[in-house]
Amino acid sequence: MTNVPQNIVNPILPGFNPDPSICRVGEDYYIATSTFEWFPGVQIHHSKDLGNWRLLTRPLTRPEQLDMRGNPDSCGIWAPCLTHADGVFWLVYTDVKRHDGSFKDAHNYLVTAPEIEGPWSDPVYVNSTGFDPSLFHDDDGRKWFLNMIWDYRVGYHSFQGIQLQEYDPVAKSLTGPARNIFKGTELGLTEAPHLYKRDGWYYLLTAEGGTAYGHAATLARARRIGGPYELHPDKHVVTSRFFPDNPIQRAGHGDLVETQNGETYLVHLMGRPRPGQNRCQMGRETAIQKCVWGEDGWLRLATGGMEPQSEVSGPDLPSHPFAQEPDRYDFDGPDLPLPFQWLRTPYPERLYSLSERPGHLRLFGREYVGSFFEQALVARRQTDYDFEAETRVEFQPVSIQQAAGLIAYYGRYQFFFLAVTLHEQLGRVLTILSCPGDYPGGFLEAPLDRPVSLPDRGAVAMKVTVEDMALRFFYRVEGLEDWQRIGPVFDATILADESGRGPHSNFTGAFVGMHAMDGSGAGQPADFDYFGYRNFT
Template identity: 40%
Template sequence: MTLLRNPVIRGFAPDPSMVRVGDWYYVATSSFEWFPTIPLHRSRDLAHWEYAGHVEGAVPGNSLAGVPDSGGIWAPSLSWDGERFWVVYSIVRSVGTPYFDTDTYVCTATEVGGAWTAPRRMPSHGFDPALFHEDGRLWLLNLQNDHRPGGNRFAGIVLTELDRETLMPLGDTHLLLQHDRLIEGPKLLRHGGWYHLVLAEGGTGFEHGVRVARSRALSGPYELDDRPLRTSRDDPSVPLQKAGHGELVRTPDGDWVLSHLTARPLDTPKGPCCTLGRETAIQAVTWDADGWPRMRQGGVRPAIEVEVPTRPDPRVSEPRGSLGWPWSTLRAAPDPTWADPAARPGWIRLRGRHGPESLWAHSLLAQRITEHRAEARVIVEARPRTFTQAAGLVLWYNTESYLSLDLTWAEPEGEGQHGQQWRGGGRTVLSLVERDEGMTRQAAVVEVDADRPVLLGVTTEDAGARFWYEADGARTFVGPELDFGRLSDDHGTKLRFTGAMAGIHAVDLVGAAFTADFRGFHLTCG
């Protein structure tokens, strides 16, 4: 037996879809507007996970430019047909509207870390697609969306058989199940003579859960279990909240486990907030005398420590590559035209482009924050000549919520903001900025030496963040403690599905030519 500790994949890793092939377990997670698209992890013992690659080329044209915050790739579903891996997913281009404007695609590969086929479009009833393989046949499950006024945006689960080669529908689409509580994220498996439909229930927030329905016939009708398989919505004191979106997997010895998303909220005066986003967890499952899956430890609440029927295997390899994982970028993969690790040995050179609220071309490299205490630091060398140029260290959630400490230009001390001072003058400063929905505030300005690199840092402790810089070995805090809790799934009025990141960025709003060099970026969590 192996004792695992949840979450097993920590920090922004939601909607886990798990499959076992041989001795390996593989998990695909949502990437939304971030690249690399559809991160993949693997493990032999369910406790120790390593990055195994991603579905490269999942986005036609390799660009999500213009996709809104928390749009992009939702809930990929990973499966194995005995010969190759399949991943099916939706690209969501409208968030918070009746029209999700989804495009559903599928890619295949013989190895998770190998080359994936170019995406092929499939019927797009709604988001959260999944595939079911049986006896050489292929079916597509989907959430059905009814966008009409008065319609139900979560109008049930549908099933369509597809031709395995052309991916064209064969026959009619079947409505499997509708429910008065929101259901989505369908996964299908056969066990004990039943088809079991594993569903995400109640939305992705604190009401989330996993519900199971079953039928003797693939196309239904399906009956719902009278209680959830797993949820934390009935007890806000449970450390693992938002426990939903699950998938059942059988071990080689015939035992069962459940992958699911979860979150570790902080208690704040404004209520619970999940700055780390939604993460991946695993539970042990048994089947009761009536043929329903149940949590092995009893009840429906997720456990932090779980014994799973595997042999411990803590071997984990760290990915290598100057701009590879764990780096992530917004809406496109890193490109040497704006992120160049070769321009100066030992440094990363960023060329400034759009501002941080752009949905198109923000020069940002970031890494996931995985614990409630973290520290990021980096040395930056740049010579901004105008207030339209900036480069520095950023804590990022999305274009509406971020905190940044940037090396930039400002007017001489005591002089107001009058636009560019075209005839020279001015100062090189560190500008501390916080962005919240509809509001951007400069929290502090500190003058620094324009001719020397500067070490920037930030420390997060629970819901607070303090930025600082070092000069001549002395650490100096910049401005007050800022509200890191704003960089969470639960802040604001809009839908939020990702997680907080720490990274580096550069901006040049006029010439798109200003460059900044960064060295020694290091993120420590825990």
């Protein structure tokens, strides 16, 4: 019986899920996306119908695989590539140590696993010539490693093209000459290479134009893997750069997959700016487009042209929905719930415990919010324009340098933090610490004229709402039935790639979660007994 294709609504991976790489194994589809400075590294989602997805795993979990302490904001894991060959999953990724100025310190690694959920191997170091690595398995058994080439020299274009070099899986190293096989188009900033083979042609899909509003996915092909590569007649397969009114913007960086029935789909990066604003609070997300191969051997969107569609026709596959994520976690299990991540460090036992006080997430106060090394910040992605999140914390500060509470966070220069802390005269108080885009200083603003006095002991419930670009905080203590507003109305779009970024770009997305800081070094604990998140739709 033929399945009735279901329409797929974009984005398929909402919230901060950029740079998608897609892989099919039998009836299962997997997408790997960048996680930047958030740990564990690389998000892998799973689907059986290309429309319904669930977060499945994050493979980079150990210090041997990834240590990002000291990595600046928007560094860390860039553009993973997930493939399957020889009965094994292959994952290549970049750990970027610097991205501002003329230099990019970008180290590329490879890990493998017999199953998608692991165990994943220790990494093999591959090279550092540029970021966005990709691994292509040719039908003759040879393997080829690709990445963009970075050129720091003054007077030269920093994106020098796409490098190709053979990879020896036995020696676990590159071999033979490295070649620049594709310089890109006049759009420039050529990156994110993926190779495919079809009907005797090698097809090279790249991203161009930067990851903002001039982004595009460019296609070229050659009879030999080393080129020369000829451009697609339209140059680009998908882009929003000519369609400023399309709700999908920043369309580019992508990867192709063929279904078991021979249909072709393109997954690609996208952003959803607020109407009338060029600020994407959810950061860079993942969309999907149905494609067709023309009689001329070139790939195009099934709808014609290169404009991304908000709704596309699904494949000829049975619908396969997954259980929805719960809207509340009570921290009753031994492990941190999968939606939550923390920043940079591979040693989470120094940040939190789920066993020291059962039924609670205990955060140990570490460095101040914004540290590049060790923050006790555990958070989940914002995935909706309008949402509310809440928690309840028990915290007994003994120093003005200690604070714990609910945080809406983008990066060290962009956050709003509702916190229990200590005041010399008032005792335990509730305050707000905000940094609405102060680059490069990261100086705090004090939106409250006076902190709110709290009882000497007891839990404090906290809530944040984001509605129509307005971010508001609320609190409740024992004896109060209703939520109490605290602080001004903040601009929620501050928590976006495009705001407060200074001279260099940011590439992540908004998070909401729990934070504990202790500048005294004592590691004062804060106990959170639940965390809830729900959208307003």
